[in-house]
Amino acid sequence: MNRNAMKAAALVLTSAMVFGSVGCNKQNNAKTDEKGRPTITFQTIDFEGSPLSGDHADEVVAKMEDYTNTHVEFTWVANDVLSEKVSLALANPSTMPMIMAIGSIDGAIVSAAEQGAFVDLSKYIYDSEKYPNLSQSIKAVNDTCTVNGQLIGVYRARTLGRNGLGYRTDWAEAVGITEEPKTIDDVYDLFYKFTYGDPDGNGKDDTYALELCSYTGPFDVMQTWFGVGNGWYENAQGELRPVFEQPEYFEALDWFKKLYDEGLIANDWAVRGTDTWNQDVKNGVAGAFCDVLDGSRRIWDYFVNNDVKSVTNPDEPAAMTLVGTINDHTLATSGYNGLFVLSASTCDTEEKIEACLHFLDKMCDDEMITLSSYGLEGIHWHLDENGYLIDDDKEDAVASKAYAALNQTVAYIPNLSATSPTVEQSERVIKQNEVYASNIPYAVVNPALGYLNNSSTYSIMGSTLDDIIKVARTQYICGEITKTQLEEQIASWYTQGGNDVIAEVNAQYVK
Structure with a gap:
């Protein structure tokens, strides 16, 4: 057995030993910030370098948290070490981020799912009153994101047809x-x-x-x-x-x-x-x-x-x-590129699960897709005389650092882009x-x-x-x-x- 395989086996064994014990430490109420908003932890991918930084980044984060009514504590992970960071998180269920981005359903993810690492979302995600966006996820795509019949994550949508x-x-x-x-x-x-x-x-x-x-x-x-x-x-x-x-x-x-x-x-x-x-x-x-x-x-x-x-x-x-x-x-294509999984150990109450799904659902609204794609109106973009969005910092990689990383928190369900405002096509x-x-x-x-x-x-x-x-x-x-x-x-x-x-x-x- 090579070193990586030994590491993976050890992580799975460790997970199996501890996933069953974390339920003893449940906190009945979700953690909140000073404004009374639920606090969630979120590990996702950093393609930008220095995510949510620079001028106006604080304004972007404030707008995101006010709109979603959620305080988010981010852990940013470079894409080339994503699998390693996911494995480390799985080995420590009690501190696992409540929401975690994964690139694919590989053997380690399957083994963790079989040990109960993730919340089964099948009984939540189709609730159209609570989750008007996520409930429109395509069942055929969801079916490919299951392990032993359990829906282990919210897929990040890509064009199916x-x-x-x-x-x-x-x-x-x-x-x-x-x-x-x-x-x-x-x-x-x-x-x-x-x-x-x-x-x-x-x-x-x-x-x-x-x-x-x-x-x-x-x-x-x-x-x-x-x-x-x-x-x-x-x-x-x-x-x-x-x-x-x-x-x-x-x-x-x-x-x-x-x-x-x-x-x-x-x-x-x-x-x-x-x-x-x-x-x-x-x-x-x-x-x-x-x-x-x-x-x-x-x-x-x-x-x-x-x-x-x-x-x-x-x-x-x-x-x-x-x-x-x-x-x-x-x-059809696969219809998705990666998933957001919810940790069963840190999302150990209905309230916490709903706080996470509420955030993911709200991030699929037009307002948040626009924020994560183009930033703040009047600073990063404006509307022309015909109501089309004009990207003012399209070529400015520094300015976009204030908001661009947020696109790694969006599932893009049901729309891959905002329906309003739109860029002229x-x-x-x-x-x-x-x-x-x-x-x-x-x-x-x-x-x-x-x-x-x-x-x-x-x-x-x-x-x-x-x-x-x-x-x-x-x-x-x-x-x-x-x-x-x-x-x-x-x-x-x-x-x-x-x-x-x-x-x-x-x-x-x-x-």
């Missing part, structure tokens, strides 16, 4: 397509005409449809259009299984192979680097892009900023149509965000995400196992291996550790 398809609007018009694709047949028709319908109108056979590179994420997105899960799915027996056990997986692969065989994607896509990915679309060689929708939106930005003319209306720049779902499916960003929002009900989440984090085999063999499937898929699409050889590669996934991963995932899932 970020993935989709973008394509040149003018090219579609040029080949007679006026409606967004809704089915796989619609997408195929679009791709075929982009390749063989002379969409740029130059009379040459010099275009193709979908630009790809060696990064195979777009296939994961497009697979969902066929009904394939996100990495894993639940079968008829209620077990979580890898998606390559679904018949739809092979249907999708055959469709991808058809795109390759017919030249609708470049024949050298598999060896193209990510650094030049999107250049063919920008340069008018390809017409479609499938990945995060902001990738397609940035291509659209390029067209506008570089005055790339529309082939159907030279008086306007080219544009991209952004499509979120096909067949009412798209690939281009039509392109507005459209992107509209599609993000419309994707949410249809985004296919990975039901095994939280459990894979806790699989000892996957922690060791995960990248190797993932590569087996990715490489075999690429080889099959490009015609380098047969269907039989593809199935043989998949069979090797099971024997090289996949069977153990399945067992470890389902051992957690059924609890």
Whole structure:
């Protein structure tokens, strides 16, 4: 056992010994400050250096505490030592911060959760009267933040419905397509005409449809259009299984192979680097892009900023149509980046739990998102004549130290940014965000995400196992291996550790 593993084991053992004893030392009332406000302790990440410092920092903190009616005692931790500091906190439950930011649900967090280190938030967070913001958290995302059925934290939201398809609007018009694709047949028709319908109108056979590179994420997105899960799915027996056990997986692969065989994607896509990915679309060689929708939106930005003319209306720049779902499916992201956990030892009364959740909920209000993102009105920002927020110290890293660290206390539920006031956005960003929002009900989440984090085999063999499937898929699409050889590669996934991963995932899932 290496030194880090020994340390982790010792911490888990220590935690197991002391988590059960802290309940004897309960204080019935939450600690308050001189104004009678509940006092909470909060350990979170410092990306700024000297957080909440400099001119006007005291005013920022005062506004935050007055608005939330909470006095907060912060412990700031540099991101590169976060895991170490979390482990130290877990080893001392009686002094653990009431709220603690964690980066991921790793083995140490799972072990601590199993020993009762964290408050189970499932019976609190959906109370819309007490927590109007947190109660709007997405259940599918919460489900990936559970250990043994207990919701161990408040996730820090990120865009769930970020993935989709973008394509040149003018090219579609040029080949007679006026409606967004809704089915796989619609997408195929679009791709075929982009390749063989002379969409740029130059009379040459010099275009193709979908630009790809060696990064195979777009296939994961497009697979969902066929009904394939996100990495894993639940079968008829209620077990979580890898998606390559679904018949739809092979249907999708055959469709991808058809795109390759017919030249609708470049024949050298598999060896193209990510650094030049999107250049063919920008340069008018390809017409479609499938990945995060902001990738397609940035291509659209390029067209506008570089005055790339529309082939159907030279008086306007080219544009991209952004499509979120096909067949009412798209690939979800994890939906979060880190969590806020509540210590069961220091949040040992309902009053303390509610004080912490009240603070986290209030920090998701527009006023606090604006404070943590832009600072104080009249000092760090102002409103223009149209009511849009103008960031006065956008380029001033020193001035922003007064407030920027507060963004590490915000869960961003239900909104990733303030709804008012807002920074003026281009039509392109507005459209992107509209599609993000419309994707949410249809985004296919990975039901095994939280459990894979806790699989000892996957922690060791995960990248190797993932590569087996990715490489075999690429080889099959490009015609380098047969269907039989593809199935043989998949069979090797099971024997090289996949069977153990399945067992470890389902051992957690059924609890």
